[in-house]
Amino acid sequence: MNQTIFRDAYRPYPYHIPHLWLRFDLGLAKTTVRSRFTVQTEQPGTPLCLDGEDIQLLGIWVDGQPLKPEQYDLDHHALRIPLTQASHQIEIESICEPAKNTTLMGLYQSGQQLFTQCEAEGFRRITWFADRPDVLSRYTVELVGDKSQFPYLLSNGNLIEQEDLANNQHRALWEDPFAKPSYLFAIVAGDFDCREQVIQTQSGRSVTLQLYSDKGDYDKTEWAMQSLIQALRWDEQRFGLELDLDRYMVVSAADFNMGAMENKGLNVFNAAYVLAQPETTTDQSYQDIEAVIGHEYFHNWTGNRVTCRDWFQLSLKEGLTVFREQAFSADRMAHGLTGAAALSAQAVKRIDDVSLLRLAQFPEDAGPMAHPIRPNSYEEISNFYTATIYEKGAEIIRMFHTLLGETGFQAALRTYFDRFDGQAITCDDFMQVMDEQYQAQFPGLTLAAFRGWYEQAGTPKVSVHLHYDAAQQRACLTLTQQNPPVGIELLEQPIRPKAPLLIPFKLGFLQPNGTPLVVEHEGQRQHEFLLRLDQEQQQFHFEQVSARPILSLLRDFSAPIQVDYTYSTSDLMTLAKADDNAFARWQAIQELAQQTLCAPSATQADLQVLITVWEQLLQDKQLSPAYLSRALALPSVRQLLAQQRPMDPHALTQKHRHIEQQLAQHFQQTWLTLYQQLTQRLPTQYRPCASDAGLRALRNLVLKQLVLAQHPDAFALAQEQYQKANNMTDQWGAFNVLVHYAPPALRQQQLLQFYEQWQHNALVIDRWFGVQATAPYFDVAQAQALSQHPAFHLRNPNRARALIFQFCTHNITAIHTEAGYDFWQQQVLALDALNPEIAARLCRVFDNWAQYVEPLRSQLKQRLQSIAAHQPLSTNVSEIVRKALTIE
Structure with a gap:
């Protein structure tokens, strides 16, 4: 039975651990870790309880004396050492096995390199320690490894010394000047290319920025470096926050469960959010890299300098940092623009953020795992790294900003940092600061009723x-x-x-x-x-x-x-044509589209409403191409399903395709003219700026419309765009429509050609798997066959997401079949044996099984019951399945 952890059961850790010294003798198969730390307590006689998982204990010393096995208590998850004094020195030696660690938590192998991932509870897979966020210690880390295999030995903070040793070994000594919880600890060892730049902070300090990537990827890291510099400058100018370290490092990893991790001064990133060059990276990926680089950098203050008391407070750091990331991205999209153009660019960012919230978080709020942004209980904390914590958490912060205004919000944040710097705190502490500022600005009013946003689940x-x-x-x-x-x-x-x-x-x-x-x-x-x-x-x-x-x-x-x-239809049409608030105008367009798509039987009059609105949009010369690319796109089937009860994916998909084709055919000549105009407007040299990206986004949308309209020149235009493309955005836009809609012979030709061109680029081949997984004709048999491709590896999270997740999440027609549900069940269990965290995320795809029409509802319930009965089953998957089956 899974253990439930409750927020109101929190108790402070009875020991203070001011400093932790660690020595790593590094190896891929076996790494020996020796730790030394002093524990201090005001409760002498309290046993010292340390966390550990999947590591081999070699020895324990208390005040220099070795302990025999009968002098301590050891199980699979905890080490308990009886202590008698107010202060003791503890030493522990243990072994972990990075090559066997398929969970990618703790110390693990990727390629021939070593990485760590410690959030939320990965440090316990490295050594026995108090692996909880409210234990803050200063770390000194000594790394020893083979100089040929691990020429770079990296850890948090400042490099104190390094030297060569006998037998081709070398060592590096690192010291982090700031106390931190164990989840922010990191080491990296391996051979890398290193891009380095020294810049001056606003106070005049010189700081070194370093970006490490696989050998041969140096030329793909310039954009990430520039994004880091932009984030650093933006945080100085917008929030008055300066980098507090002399060195800041980002490392790219091929195998990584998440997007990135904000370890103090040593960020480890999924390679997808670091590597970029025009030939292999889309505009969206350029924007994503800039955003994620910014997100992890902003964590240096909102998460690292001020951190969480316990994991129930996760949104304290994540919601605030996502809000800062969104503000940064909006400013970057509007960079160089003024007036209406700048507002339009920022509105596009707001549209994208809200679309993600509605697609990912609103269904979560309506499902069995619905939880407040500060949960009251959990069984497996990694299951709560959710859209609720991140995206809804950011909306909560945005509401504070809306209520206080920019000046008031900035004043409140200054108080927040002054009061809590270097501490592990709670969401209540943050709310208290916001409330104090609000009462100062609006005497007689408080934010007391705002606390419910932290305590209640659901979308009001x-x-x-x-x-x-x-x-x-x-x-x-x-x-x-x-x-x-x-x-x-x-x-x-x-x-x-x-x-x-x-x-x-x-x-x-x-x-x-x-x-x-x-x-x-x-x-x-x-x-x-x-x-x-x-x-x-x-x-x-x-x-x-x-x-x-x-x-x-x-x-x-x-x-x-x-x-x-x-709304009356005429009022919505007025808003869609003339609302001076760009977001609200887009929303009116979406509502008109939803009315047509979700009507029991859409009439020609319903379709004519959309035609009229789209004609008005296409004639409005004030609208940017980026805005038009959002406004002229129908809500996806997934978005519509989230609002339908009961959910009938097959009927909705059929209707969506029918209306999409009718609209495309009506505007067929308009699309051709617009495509030609956009082609002429696009500069010949690629730039990843927002204005050019908007032109490319609109042109790719128009190309798809021409294909859907069955224009006789559509596939020829797509092939011409593919062949002439000097950037991945243009190539991908053409490739996507050819793979999804071209006749089988042409489609197969393009798939082979694309693979041959990019087979040595892992991130591009991820896309190659994903575009097939989401194709309208792609079925379970093809998914199973593609999973046997030599380039497919279930252990790599990016590759699993590219094929398995894309198919199960976005291929609405194929997945909602008996064979599709069997495939999903098989993949959940296969992943659970390797990487429970990734398996749990795949399991969440159908935690809302009870909201589907019959017989899909019963078929999904049967698969969930089968997963629940499987042994062994991780805590991650078990919690989700049990809660999904409990709440119908």
């Missing part, structure tokens, strides 16, 4: 009712919020009632002709307001409303909620 729904009195020129807006128990909350006995949340609700008023409508509210005359909704139901009154207003609701997505308001 706000119903909106408008009453307009034309004679009095008054409008009354009634907002009602609902957030019934969901997910884990349903397991609580008794089920606790939920208090109303504080929701910042931004709205605007438009005239029937689409121009802004200025009204009066609480002494202010304007057309946009930020309402404070903190009761179950509230009324807001507006005066001098000269016409029945068209409401532009939840502008900029000011809160992570769903809005229930009955």
